[in-house]
Amino acid sequence: MKEMIRLSSIKKNYGDVKIIKDLNFTVYEGEFLTMLGPSGCGKTTTLRMIAGFEEPTSGEIMLNEKPVSNLPPYKRKINTVFQNYALFPHLTVAQNVGFGLKMAGVPKVKRGPQVEKMLKLVQLEGYGNRKLDQLSGGQKQRIAIARALINHPQVLLLDEPLSALDLKLRKQMQLELKRLQRKLGITFVYVTHDQEEALMMSDRIAVMNKGHLEQIADPRTLYEQPKTCFVANFIGESNIFYGKVSEITKTDTKVTIENGYLTLQSDKPVFEKQIVNIVIRPEKVKFSTTEVPGFHIPATVAEHYYAGNVNKSVLRLPNGMALKMTSAGDQKLPEIGKSGFVYWELADAILIKTTSDDVFKAVDNPDFSMVNQMGGD
Amino acid sequence: MEKSIDSENVPITKTKSHYFSKTLIKWGQILPISIWMLLLVVIPLMYVLIMSFMSRDFYGGIVYKFTLSNFAQVFAGQNLKIYAQSIGIGAVSTVVCLLIAYPFAMFIAQKGPVAKTILMALVVVPSVSNSLVRLFSWITLLRKTGVVNTTLEHLGIIHHPLSMVYNTGGIVLGMVYLLLMFMIIPIFNSLDRIDHNLIEAAEDLGATKWQILKEIVIPLSKPGIFAGCIMVFIPSLGYFFVSDVMGGGTSTMMGNLIENQFQTSRNWPLGSAISVMLIVLTLVLLVLFQRRGGDMADLGGR
Known part of the structure; x- marks a missing residue:
């Protein structure tokens, strides 16, 4: 061109x-x-x-x-x-x-x-x-x-x-x-x-x-x-985790986050003790009341918002973090207060290698902390 | 329940007293200016208007008898010459003011907000001192034995003093000096209001500096130019003291003609009739200004 x-x-x-x-x-x-x-x-x-x-x-x-x-x-x-x-x-x-x-x-x-x-x-x-x-x-x-x-x-x-x-x-x-x-x-x-x-x-x-x-x-x-x-957050909605790579095995990579850990696909180019951000788009997040095989985190349903073509939900993780989830508008939603598990396809998790001036924590983002507050206790 | 009884009773008295105090404040605000305007503008103008239709006895005493002869005299031959002369001097003064004021207003309009305020304040500052005093200081400078002539003669640049005042040029100088600010202010206001994006848009479309001035800036500042011309031209017809001081009585202007009717000739009805004509001329120019899309606020200053 x-x-x-x-x-x-x-x-x-x-x-x-x-x-x-x-x-x-x-x-x-x-x-x-x-x-x-x-x-x-x-x-x-x-x-x-x-x-x-x-x-x-x-x-x-x-x-x-x-x-x-x-x-x-x-x-x-x-x-x-x-x-x-x-x-x-x-x-x-x-x-x-x-x-x-x-x-x-x-x-x-x-x-x-x-x-x-x-x-x-x-x-x-x-x-x-x-x-x-x-x-x-x-x-x-x-x-x-x-x-x-x-x-x-x-x-x-x-x-x-x-x-x-x-x-x-x-x-x-x-x-x-x-x-x-x-x-x-x-x-x-x-x-x-x-x-x-x-x-x-x-x-x-x-x-x-x-x-x-x-x-x-x-x-x-x-x-x-x-x-x-910044790009993940500015374009579309995101859930952004902040953590440290704790264990790399042949099958997967574990990233320790506050009060827990996430699993990444093993082919991600990271090294142990590396600080990373992991982005998961709300529409990739799934919720189930029964335990699912593979990667999952326990969560509680905190809020639902109906937006016509989609439902926007807020799920609370054990560490207090609010996780945004969107699902099709016609889908039946679990009751508020119900406990279950969130999970996603490992391939949907986006790895962002963090540099010292681009560390993203939930507190940095007013939108994000607002969602946290909306979740309530 | 108690609450609702309260809210039914209290607001009524409150509204009543509120209404009265509001009306009182309103009248309090407009009454002084109304009395002022009535005593000093409306009544004198009505008096002049009535006077212009009155007759006069041989010794200049006013006879309260309706006549149109004053208006016939307004257009008498020797008066027409004076009008032509006044309008000529007024027009020249207006053009000179415009030629000085436009570039200067443009210069100020391009400055930053602080410089703008300071420069515009400086434009207005001289008007706080008495205009007669300022005119006499010009005389001190420019008369045959004045500072300028003496200095030039001492330096050997001239051998005979230049006549710079006590002629028509002196009158124009006086007019321009006193009225320049009334040209600068409306032109500055209209230039200052031009959106800078328009200049950039013109530049973007290939306009040169000269084309921007001709196609965008001057057309958009026309209301200011027109307002400034009215603000200079009309007073210049009436400023008799400028012609008295700077012209040395060599030429008579409309203002002098009116002055003479009231003082020397003791012909108040004719003086009034000429004044009425001047007011009518002003109104006609104002209507034209408004018809052309001018903003009356430009004429009142800010």
């Missing part, structure tokens, strides 16, 4: 504050890449550096294998869709869409048909003469996209473009954006803090946290093989 954008060793400081710490990744031609992370993780700053509104403190941004870090925005074949649309309030729809052409010196007669073509692309044909205050939020968003596309950019940058829309419209626009991207084959770099949006739309997701890249991969890999506890 052809390389479109490459960030190498990008650093960005505002005074003494390090916003971006050594960022490296590549965006390929025609790809839908999403930068995902909590607010303040540096994703918007990164996007603004690609657009040319900010200069990196150090490092180089390559567009089509040519350095562009010091070029102003208008000298890059990149256009941006802004978070709050940033449409020109004193201009009509057509004047907004045709702005890029006008700046490039395209005469008025030639602009008209191109503007109409763009409006057709975003399904707003015939809206050219309208004023902006006659448009809904979703329509404004489409105008912003049409305006950004009219100069045929090689890359379209989108900074949380759907965050101002209500849920239903947002879902609809997600599909529409994805369809548009496939149709045009333009590289999209998308910024969002909404993990569901990222999973649905992206070819690849770059998960960012505190100014560095946690993991870049396709959505399925991110969900099934998170490399860090």
